[in-house]
Amino acid sequence: MKHFINVILLVLALTALLLFLTDPPAWMPLAASAEAGPVDWLFGLHMDVIIFLYVLVNGVLLYAVVAFRRKPGDTGDGAYFHSNTRLEILWTVLPLAVVLYFSYLGLGVLRQTTAAAADELEVIVTARQWSWSFEYPDYGIAAGELNLPAGRKAHLVLRAEDVIHSFWVPEFRLKQDTVPGQEKYLRITPTEVGAYKVRCAELCGTGHAAMLAPVNVLPPAEFDIWVQKRLGTYVEPEGGAGEGPGEEDIVALGQQLAQANGCIACHSLDGSKLVGPSWKGVFGRTEALEDGSSITADEAYLRTAIIDPGSQIVAGFANLMPANYGDTLLPSEIDAIIAYLKTLE
Numbered sequence: 001m002k003h004f005i006n007v008i009l010l011v012l013a014l015t016a017l018l019l020f021l022t023d024p025p026a027w028m029p030l031a032a033s034a035e036a037g038p039v040d041w042l043f044g045l046h047m048d049v050i051i052f053l054y055v056l057v058n059g060v061l062l063y064a065v066v067a068f069r070r071k072p073g074d075t076g077d078g079a080y081f082h083s084n085t086r087l088e089i090l091w092t093v094l095p096l097a098v099v100l101y102f103s104y105l106g107l108g109v110l111r112q113t114t115a116a117a118a119d120e121l122e123v124i125v126t127a128r129q130w131s132w133s134f135e136y137p138d139y140g141i142a143a144g145e146l147n148l149p150a151g152r153k154a155h156l157v158l159r160a161e162d163v164i165h166s167f168w169v170p171e172f173r174l175k176q177d178t179v180p181g182q183e184k185y186l187r188i189t190p191t192e193v194g195a196y197k198v199r200c201a202e203l204c205g206t207g208h209a210a211m212l213a214p215v216n217v218l219p220p221a222e223f224d225i226w227v228q229k230r231l232g233t234y235v236e237p238e239g240g241a242g243e244g245p246g247e248e249d250i251v252a253l254g255q256q257l258a259q260a261n262g263c264i265a266c267h268s269l270d271g272s273k274l275v276g277p278s279w280k281g282v283f284g285r286t287e288a289l290e291d292g293s294s295i296t297a298d299e300a301y302l303r304t305a306i307i308d309p310g311s312q313i314v315a316g317f318a319n320l321m322p323a324n325y326g327d328t329l330l331p332s333e334i335d336a337i338i339a340y341l342k343t344l345e
């Protein structure tokens with residue numbers, strides 16, 4: 001009896017200590033979506049139960065090792081026990097009940113996080129080796145970054161062009177595989193204005209780690225301005241027109257776009273050959289093409305190489321470059337990337 005009370009006290013004390021130390025959990029990133037609430041709640045509940053079970057098993061074990069260790073001079077065997085039916089029924093039924101209860105809670109959270117809303121913003125997300133693109137059918141625009149208005153539920157329609165990828169923005173908590181030939185869905189209601197990143201959570205080839213795209217949660221009014229800019233219908237408010245961007249800004253923008261759109265996954269800057277030719281010294285070099293001809297890489301060539309990569313294949317490379325940059329990048333963005341390419345010597 002004395003041992004029982006000791007063990008119960010030990011387990012309770014250690015559980016309380018660990019629960020205190022892990023609340024709030026320091027390993028979670030910012031919660032930036034409405035769906036993060038129920039997900040974090042369920043995750044926290046799991047953690048609490050796991051902490052208790054961990055302490056129960058290891059606490060009893062540790063206590064037994066210390067309290068029942070062999071006394072000096074004791075060479076006899078331990079006491080012999082046979083099975084204990086009541087205990088066995090208890091430790092089968094209890095965990096079963098806990099697991100069933102957690103499935104019930106999980107179903108509730110699943111229903112909560114997949115529920116549709118009337119004014120959803122539809123975004124078609126396409127994943128490919130190794131980039132993401134986003135289309136907004138309601139507005140007829142496309143982009144290489146995912147911009148969302150804060151407070152409005154987004155209905156993401158996920159597609160894959162080649163292999164399985166996985167859409168994951170840790171701050172939104174939800175994750176969904178994209179599967180070639182199928183459409184998958186995810187509903188996210190961003191709540192925190194800020195800049196995040198989509199990453200691919202399914203190993204999908206050598207460019208997997210670089211398969212990132214910017215996610216911007218904008219105040220609704222800023223989102224509307226962004227849409228109008230993509231559509232080319234934006235009118236600068238009176239007196240608000242500052243100076244246009246300078247040459248340096250354009251190069252910096254081009255570099256940013258090259259990173260954000262996944263170009264860097266296939267093109268190195270140091271002369272090494274990846275999936276595509278290196279960008280080191282690309283401007284002005286004489287390029288041997290697959291059809292045996294050769295061409296000088298001037299601005300017009302670079303533009304065609306970006307918009308219509310299949311039309312001129314560089315010798316020694318396969319036709320693997322995504323063909324939709326002409327849709328997802330604005331003409332001014334392609335200009336910025338070319339300005340950046342010209343600076344790479």
Ligand SMILES: [Cu+2]
Nearest residue numbers: 165200204211
């Ligand atoms: Cu991927």
